[in-house]
Amino acid sequence: MFFINKYFGKNVIDPEISIMFTGIIEATGIIKRIASSGSNKTFWIESDISNELKVDQSVSHNGVCLTVETISGNVHSVTAINETLKKQILDR
Ligand SMILES: Cc1nc2c(=O)[nH]c(=O)nc-2n(C[C@H](O)[C@H](O)[C@H](O)CO)c1C
Numbered sequence: 001m002f003f004i005n006k007y008f009g010k011n012v013i014d015p016e017i018s019i020m021f022t023g024i025i026e027a028t029g030i031i032k033r034i035a036s037s038g039s040n041k042t043f044w045i046e047s048d049i050s051n052e053l054k055v056d057q058s059v060s061h062n063g064v065c066l067t068v069e070t071i072s073g074n075v076h077s078v079t080a081i082n083e084t085l086k087k088q089i090l091d092r
Contacts, residue, residue, distance in 0.1 A: 029061070032075055039082035042069070050076040064088045 029047035036042075045061070053059060053076050057068045066078035080088070 037079075039085075040079050041085060042077055042079040044075050044077045046075045048074070050074045062088070 027047045027049045029045035029050070031043055032046050033044040034041055043061075050071060051074055053068045053071055055068055055071060058065045059068055059076075059078070060066075061078060064080070064084060066080060066084075068076050069079060070077045
């Protein structure tokens with residue numbers, strides 16, 4: 001599940017406690033599919049706000065800003081490059 005915010009959010013990572021997302025959470029999304037292409041990963045996410053998004057819009061997912069690539073009904077897709085996957089918590 002992703003926490004989705006159309007604006008910038010911030011992840012606060014405390015290994016003793018867990019991971020807390022700070023910022024206004026506009027929606028939660030369910031990951032419907034993940035596909036790898038080289039070291040990149042594309043996520044298809046179903047959410048109540050997916051159909052309000054625009055292609056090329058920067059949307060925060062668990063505090064990580066990702067660019068919307070496709071929108072189909074209530075599912076949108078984003079791709080995280082390896083650099084992002086290494087630094088962030090998207091695929092854990
Ligand atoms: C707008 C945006 N879009 C993407 C994206 O589509 N895919 C991606 O992997 N990274 C993007 N980034 C950068 C990340 O939010 C993040 O700040 C950097 O990868 C550093 O961890 C940004 C800022």
